[in-house]
Amino acid sequence: xxxxxxxxxxxxxxxxxxxxxxxxxxxxxxxxxxxxxxxxxxxxxxxxxxxxxxxxxxxxxxxxxxxxxxxxxxxxxxxxxxxxxxxxxxxxxxxxxxxxxxxxxxxxxxxxxxxxxxxxxxxxxxxxxxxxxxxxxxxxxxxxxxxxxxxxxxxxxxxxxxxxxxxxxxxxxxxxxxxxxxxxxxxxxxxxxxxxxxxxxxxxxxxxxxxxxxxxxxxxxxxxxxxxxxxxxxxxxxxxxxxxxxxxxxxxxxxxxxxxxxxxxxxxxxxxxxxxxxxxxxxxxxxxxxxxxxxxxxxxxxxxxxxxxxxxxxxxxxxxxxxxxxxxxxxxxxxxxxxxxxxxxxxxxxxxxxxxxxxxxxxxxxxxxxxxxxxxxxx
Amino acid sequence: xxxxxxxxxxxxxxxxxxxxxxxxxxxxxxxxxxxxxxxxxxxxxxxxxxxxxxxxxxxxxxxxxxxxxxxxxxxxxxxxxxxxxxxxxxxxxxxxxxxxxxxxxxxxxxxxxxxxxxxxxxxxxxxxxxxxxxxxxxxxxxxxxxxxxxxxxxxxxxxxxxxxxxxxxxxxxxxxxxxxxxxxxxxxxxxxxxxxxxxxxxxxxxxxxxxxxxxxxxxxxxxxxxxxxxxxxxxxxxxxxxxxxxxxxxxxxxxxxxxxxxxxxxxxxxxxxxxxxxxxxxxxxxxxxxxxxxxxxxxxxxxxxxxxxxxxxxxxxxxxxxxxxxxxxxxxxxxxxxxxxxxxxxxxxxxxxxxxxxxxxxxxxxxxxxxxxxxxxxxxxxxxxxxxxxxxxxxxx
Numbered sequence: 001x002x003x004x005x006x007x008x009x010x011x012x013x014x015x016x017x018x019x020x021x022x023x024x025x026x027x028x029x030x031x032x033x034x035x036x037x038x039x040x041x042x043x044x045x046x047x048x049x050x051x052x053x054x055x056x057x058x059x060x061x062x063x064x065x066x067x068x069x070x071x072x073x074x075x076x077x078x079x080x081x082x083x084x085x086x087x088x089x090x091x092x093x094x095x096x097x098x099x100x101x102x103x104x105x106x107x108x109x110x111x112x113x114x115x116x117x118x119x120x121x122x123x124x125x126x127x128x129x130x131x132x133x134x135x136x137x138x139x140x141x142x143x144x145x146x147x148x149x150x151x152x153x154x155x156x157x158x159x160x161x162x163x164x165x166x167x168x169x170x171x172x173x174x175x176x177x178x179x180x181x182x183x184x185x186x187x188x189x190x191x192x193x194x195x196x197x198x199x200x201x202x203x204x205x206x207x208x209x210x211x212x213x214x215x216x217x218x219x220x221x222x223x224x225x226x227x228x229x230x231x232x233x234x235x236x237x238x239x240x241x242x243x244x245x246x247x248x249x250x251x252x253x254x255x256x257x258x259x260x261x262x263x264x265x266x267x268x269x270x271x272x273x274x275x276x277x278x279x280x281x282x283x284x285x286x287x288x289x290x291x292x293x294x295x296x297x298x299x300x301x302x303x304x305x306x307x308x309x310x311x312x313x314x315x316x317x318x319x320x321x322x323x324x325x326x327x328x329x330x331x332x333x334x335x336x337x338x339x340x341x342x343x344x345x346x347x348x349x350x351x352x353x354x355x356x357x358x359x360x361x362x363x364x365x366x367x368x369x370x371x372x373x374x375x376x377x378x379x
Numbered sequence: 380x381x382x383x384x385x386x387x388x389x390x391x392x393x394x395x396x397x398x399x400x401x402x403x404x405x406x407x408x409x410x411x412x413x414x415x416x417x418x419x420x421x422x423x424x425x426x427x428x429x430x431x432x433x434x435x436x437x438x439x440x441x442x443x444x445x446x447x448x449x450x451x452x453x454x455x456x457x458x459x460x461x462x463x464x465x466x467x468x469x470x471x472x473x474x475x476x477x478x479x480x481x482x483x484x485x486x487x488x489x490x491x492x493x494x495x496x497x498x499x500x501x502x503x504x505x506x507x508x509x510x511x512x513x514x515x516x517x518x519x520x521x522x523x524x525x526x527x528x529x530x531x532x533x534x535x536x537x538x539x540x541x542x543x544x545x546x547x548x549x550x551x552x553x554x555x556x557x558x559x560x561x562x563x564x565x566x567x568x569x570x571x572x573x574x575x576x577x578x579x580x581x582x583x584x585x586x587x588x589x590x591x592x593x594x595x596x597x598x599x600x601x602x603x604x605x606x607x608x609x610x611x612x613x614x615x616x617x618x619x620x621x622x623x624x625x626x627x628x629x630x631x632x633x634x635x636x637x638x639x640x641x642x643x644x645x646x647x648x649x650x651x652x653x654x655x656x657x658x659x660x661x662x663x664x665x666x667x668x669x670x671x672x673x674x675x676x677x678x679x680x681x682x683x684x685x686x687x688x689x690x691x692x693x694x695x696x697x698x699x700x701x702x703x704x705x706x707x708x709x710x711x712x713x714x715x716x717x718x719x720x721x722x723x724x725x726x727x728x729x730x731x732x733x734x735x736x737x738x739x740x741x742x743x744x745x746x747x748x749x750x751x752x753x754x755x756x757x758x759x760x761x762x763x764x765x766x767x768x769x770x771x772x773x774x775x776x
Contacts, residue, residue, distance in 0.1 A: 003685040004692060261770060276775040281766035282759075288770060289706060292699040296681035322674050370670040377673070379645040379660050 003299055009075050012068070016079040019052065024085035026348050032086060033205040039163055040199075040207035041086040049087060050119025059097055063113035069306040070240070074247040074298065081251025084355055086206055088122050091160035094244040095237055096123025099168045099185065103225030103233040108187060112166065124164035124190075125241075126155035126211050127234060133364040135170075135234055136180045140213060142171035149223070151186065151194075151216040157362070161209025162199035164190050168237075169213070173228055180231045185224040192216050204351075204358040239316035242363045243301045246319040249327045249359050250291075250298050256334040256352045257287050263338055274337075283333060290326040297322050314376045321369035324360040331356035387458045394462055397431045399424035403467045411473050414503025416550050425469075432471035433502035439477055442485065447498030457691070475544070476500035476507040480553050483622045487569075487610040496571070508574070509626075510540040510554030510596060511619070518760045520555075521564045521616060525598060527556035529605065534558075534570065536578075536601040542754065546581040546594035549574055553622075559613050569615035572603040588746035626755050642737070644669050644714060648721040665721060672713050679706050701765045705758035708751035715745040 005013065023045060032042060049055065057073045059065025066072070073093065080087060097116050100109050115121035127135055140153025151171055161167070167188045175182025190197065194216035200208045225233045261284060264275030274280055301319040304312045334349040335342040342349040360366065380388075401424045410421045412429055420426040432438050435449060440456045442448020451459060481500050484493055499505040516523040525538025536556055546552070551573055559566030574581075578601040584593040610618050648660045648669060660666035686699050718741050719726035726741050728734030734742075752758040766772045 003681070003688045261772075264772060272776055273773065275772040278763070278766075278775065281770075281772050282762050284770055284772065285702075285762045285765045288765065289699075289702045292702065293675075293678035293682055293706075296685045297678050299685070300681050318674055318677065321671075322678055367667065370667050370674070373674065374666050374670040375659065377645065377670070378658070379649060379654075379666065379669070 003296065003303075005071075005075070008068075009071055012072055013075045013079065015052070016054075016076045017082075019049075020079045020083050020085055023048070024080065024083050026083050026351065029084045029086060029205075029351070038199075040160070040205070041088065041163075046087055047119050049089075050117070054089065055093060055119040056117030058093065059101070059113050059117045063109060064117040065113070070243065070302045071299070071306055073244065074302040077244055077247040078251035078254075078298075081248035082255040084252065084351055088160050088163070090241060090244055090248070091125065091164065091207075092116060092121070092123040095125040095159070095241050096164075096166070096168060098237050098240045099123075099125065099224060099233065100187075102236050103185065104187075105221070107221065108224065112187075121166065122160060122164045123166050123168065124158050124161045124209075125237065126158045126161065126167045126169045126188075127238075128157040129153075129155060131156075133361070133368055134178075135238060136183065136231060137178050138170050138172045138183050139177045140169070140171045142173050142184060142186060142218070144173075145217070147220050149186065149218040149220075151188065151213045151218055154210065154212045156210045158197075158209045158211050159362070160207045161211050162197050163207060166190060167195075167211065168224065170230055170234055175228075182228050183230040183234065184227050185230040185233055186218055186222050187224050188213075188216060188218065188222065192218075202358060204355040206355070206358060235313065238363055239312050240305060242316040242320040242369070243298070243305060243312075245359055245362060246294075246298050246323040247302065249323045249356070250294050252352055252355060252359075253294070253323070253327045253330045254291055256330050256349065257284075257291055259348070260284075260287075260330075260334050260337050267339075280337060283337075287326075287330050287333060290329065294323045294326045314373060317364075317369035317373040317376065320364060321366040321373065324366040324369070327356045328360055328366070383454055383458060386455050387462065390459055390462045391465075393435075394466060394468065397428075398466060398468050399428055401425075402428045402469050402471075404469075405467070406469050410469075412471065412503070413473050413506055413545070413548070415506025415548065416504070417548070418503065418506070425471075428469070429471045429503050436501055438472045438474075438503065439481060439497075439501045442481065442497065442501065446485075446493050447501035453691070472503045474500060474503060474506070475509060476505065479509065479622050479625045480507050482625050483553075483569075483618050484609065486621065487618050489609075491606075492571075492609060505550045506545070506548065508543050508546045508549035508552050508596075509622075510543055510546075510552045512542045513539060514541055518757050520619070521567065523555055523557060523567065525554070525556050526560075527558050527568060527570060527603070530602075532605055533602045534605060534608075536570075536572075536598045536603060538598050540596040540598075541593075542584075543581070543594045543596040545592045546574070546596045547583055552579075552596070553609075555615055555619055558615075562613075564616045565613055567615040567619065568612055569609045569618040570603060571607045571609060572601065576601050576603070578602075586747065587749070588743045591747075623756060642718075644672065644717050644721065647718050647741075651722050651725065665717070669717060669721075672710070672717055675713065676710050679710055701761075701769050704755065705752065705761040708748075708758055711751050712748045715741070715748040719745045 028042065032040065053066045054076050056065030057068045057076060058070060061067045077089060080089065097113060100112055112121055116123065129137055129139060140155060142149040142151050151169065153171065167190055169186045169188050170183050171186060172182055173184040188195065194214040196212040198210045200210060202208050264280055264284060265273050267274050297319050301315040304315045331353040335353055338347060338349050341347050401422060412420060412425050414429065436442065436444060436447055437449045437459065440449035440451045440459055441453065444450035477500060481497060484496060511520060513523050513525060525536065525540065527534040527536045551571060554570050554572065556568055556570055557566055558568040578599040580597040581594045584591055584595060648665060652665060653661045655661045682699055722738060722741060725734060725738045728738055728742060730739065767774065
């Protein structure tokens with residue numbers, strides 16, 4: 001177990017922090033939002049991030065990556081989380097490259113991973129079909145047709161769906177609509193005939209899309225992993241996504257906590273800093289305590305992935321639920337403790353509150369993950 | 380072989396030869412060895428185990444050998460602890476002297492005092508109790524009123540202490556007394572004396588959970604030599620605070636030390652509440668809260684580990700450690716509440732054959748756990764301290 005960062009990871013953290021504060025402060029996110037940037041992130045900045053090796057941070061060296069593992073990626077996500085810097089790190093790197101590394105054929109890996117590591121290929125996972133997280137509720141169907149498949153159905157909550165070059169799609173190849181068995185994965189080029197992508201405007205201004213598939217023809221070689229057993233891979237992909245998102249949320253929550261604590265020391269009422277009031281002090285300590293716990297949980301969860309441990313699913317639900325709850329608390333307190341100014345668009349608190357709720361929901365809410373945690377623990 | 384590997388091998392061999400087999404079994408609370416003049420040993424092996432460990436100084440592994448300690452380095456001590464854990468060895472001695480007083484004496488006492496008191500602590504010969512709280516001085520401990528007035532070579536002590544754990548079984552007391560009434564914190568001194576001295580009286584306190592180790596302790600014209608004062612006159616508050624840090628750490632670790640693993644909540648719930656067809660605890664709300672509690676507990680355990688690792692890296696005590704006491708208390712209280720809730724009426728019995736030993740014990744533990752957030756400094760005071768010292772928030776003016 002590695003509960004503390006090693007020297008390389010510390011260096012990565014420092015360089016990520018420098019880069020993010022220099023090129024991707026919260027004002028950069030505001031610019032993207034206010035200019036209604038159609039990409040939803042800064043493509044030039046993504047190229048720079050890729051040049052720093054971030055796009056290939058979990059990709060093996062043989063495919064052009066840095067093979068730094070999820071602990072390395074976690075360090076970067078925490079820093080981009082601090083400034084709400086939008087990038088395809090989660091959609092393309094965590095979900096997309098994981099899908100290929102976990103289940104891809106040699107051809108699929110060679111075709112896509114090097115391009116992903118260079119920052120040139122963007123990926124998205126098209127798995128959800130409803131407003132609530134339900135990974136096995138798959139009605140989108142792939143029907144055998146000659147050597148290949150025909151895909152029909154629709155997906156929602158597809159992160160970075162409208163900018164992706166390739167989609168990882170879950171489709172039913174057998175079984176009933178909520179069966180865990182009978183789900184298969186496919187790699188679908190976003191510009192295939194019959195793919196229709198609609199970008200959504202979400203409260204956190206991050207990319208999300210609805211995707212429709214109408215008689216999309218796929219080759220046999222577009223299948224990813226074992227037919228009907230896609231849920232095994234999907235779970236593993238989502239668990240990586242959950243843990244990575246927990247790392248991003250941890251960064252964001254720490255940032256809110258830090259600027260809120262500063263405000264408690266600066267803002268004067270009744271002739272003294274409001275941070276001298278015990279009602280606020282105790283809530284600040286509560287936030288601090290939750291963050292300390294979350295740091296340990298996130299680090300342990302990232303380590304579990306890198307060590308290939310069997311408890312990755314438990315750790316993923318643990319981390320997502322725990323950090324989700326902490327983020328919920330801290331983002332709400334961030335607004336409340338700033339008072340009126342916290343309600344204004346000009347202040348950053350609201351941006352974190354909005355991001356918090358979307359991130360809490362994504363890949364399963366805290367309640368969803370407590371349920372899964374209990375089930376995985378045998379009760 | 381490195382020095383440390385060598386040490387590990389020697390330690391392993393010594394423990395193999397010297398730790399009796401019965402000392403490698405899990406122990407109950409009644410088997411705890413507290414030492415002292417009237418020490419009770421549940422079996423001869425526990426006496427032998429204490430003697431052997433005490434002689435080697437391994438009850439206080441990092442204290443200097445000239446004071447009876449083991450003289451081990453931090454690294455060697457980690458090896459020793461891991462070897463003890465490997466064979467599930469029981470702690471040879473439970474002692475406020477080891478956990479609280481000793482570290483304070485090492486830092487503040489005169490050479491003469493160290494030579495006199497520390498070796499006795501290491502060998503478990505003298506059992507200590509702590510005279511801190513008073514009826515009028517709980518959270519505001521520095522408001523204590525017990526007076527020590529100089530008279531010849533002695534102090535004459537009058538006053539009352541409360542919540543003195545095991546005062547009725549202890550041999551000596553480390554006590555906070557007022558030596559200057561004109562100031563508050565700066566008028567407190569730290570003094571040691573024999574509980575057998577004339578004028579000392581103790582009375583046990585019965586709690587909501589039943590009998591308890593706590594006592595009220597009364598001092599009437601108790602004469603104590605002035606040489607038993609530790610540190611400077613009127614400088615006892617600094618020692619008191621330092622000692623409280625040790626106490627808070629030992630309270631948060633206490634459950635782990637006794638090795639008494641409580642029955643996991645999910646088993647209790649399974650037995651008393653039942654399962655659905657697909658194997659889930661049938662009370663969905665209870666199940667959700669058990670999962671949330673397990674996460675809190677696991678997160679806390681992971682944080683204890685992280686902080687221990689950071690400490691070995693020499694980055695100093697982590698800010699997180701200030702939270703251990705109140706978090707540990709909260710988690711234990713939640714566990715007790717959920718256990719009693721899961722047991723239903725069977726978790727609310729007081730005595731008699733209608734309730735199993737486990738059920739009665741759960742009820743008593745639940746009641747007792749309410750004290751976790753009070754003893755050793757309330758969680759509210761602990762939170763004030765974190766706000767001030769860790770977050771840098773100032774006192775209200």
